[in-house]
Amino acid sequence: MIKNSTESEITLESLEKKLVIDFGHRSRVWLVEHRHNFYALKEVPKAGLCEAEVRHLFEEKLALSSLKHPNIIKLITTFKDHTNIYFLLELAKGAPLSHILKQQRRFPLEQVQSIALQIASTLSYIHTEGYIYRDLKLSNVLLDDTGKVVFVDLGLCKKIENEK
Known part of the structure; x- marks a missing residue:
């Protein structure tokens, strides 16, 4: 590293x-x-x-x-x-989406689209690199003040072996 x-x-x-x-x-x-x-x-x-x-x-x-x-x-x-x-x-800035959703209850459509796009893009990257992310939940995704999403728990992430 x-x-x-x-x-x-x-x-x-x-x-x-x-x-x-x-x-x-x-x-x-x-x-x-x-x-x-x-x-x-x-x-x-x-x-x-x-x-x-x-x-x-x-x-x-x-x-x-x-x-x-x-x-x-x-x-x-x-x-x-x-x-x-x-x-x-x-040290990731922000709060888990689970906490934000409890406080805010609703997000503007543009923010929902941005969050969904970032999550989908990150999952796509993880899968492209040969991993599977097996613990997607609101408490494992942080959202900072700028709207950036950060995945913080990869404890159940697993490398997929190539099948032949």
Whole structure:
């Protein structure tokens, strides 16, 4: 993975945890700071991980490392220690579509079209790259103030083997 000079200096110990910004089924996501830059740190406890969960983590890392698209969260690097596995991700701006829909209830037609086009374009890219995205739901898609969509959870993304 190519990293810029700031990112290549990041270690797990150099990250300052600020607060928990999200919870997953087996993980939590921290807002972290490194040299005045903010990131999201997904923390997954190793204890109790079953074989399928380990496989999903591996597949998520593979997908995040391979898929480079403006509407997919960027993986900076990964870490592990004796208790956890960590994914350091760009800090995506915005809120999940599920939260926005609860507050706003309705979107203007033009905004719906823009969101749908971005989601379809991102799914098309994912499929073109040989992956299947198996967890499309409003809580896994962020929308920022500019109307940009970002897919933030690729935990169930799976590489499709070529059939011969």
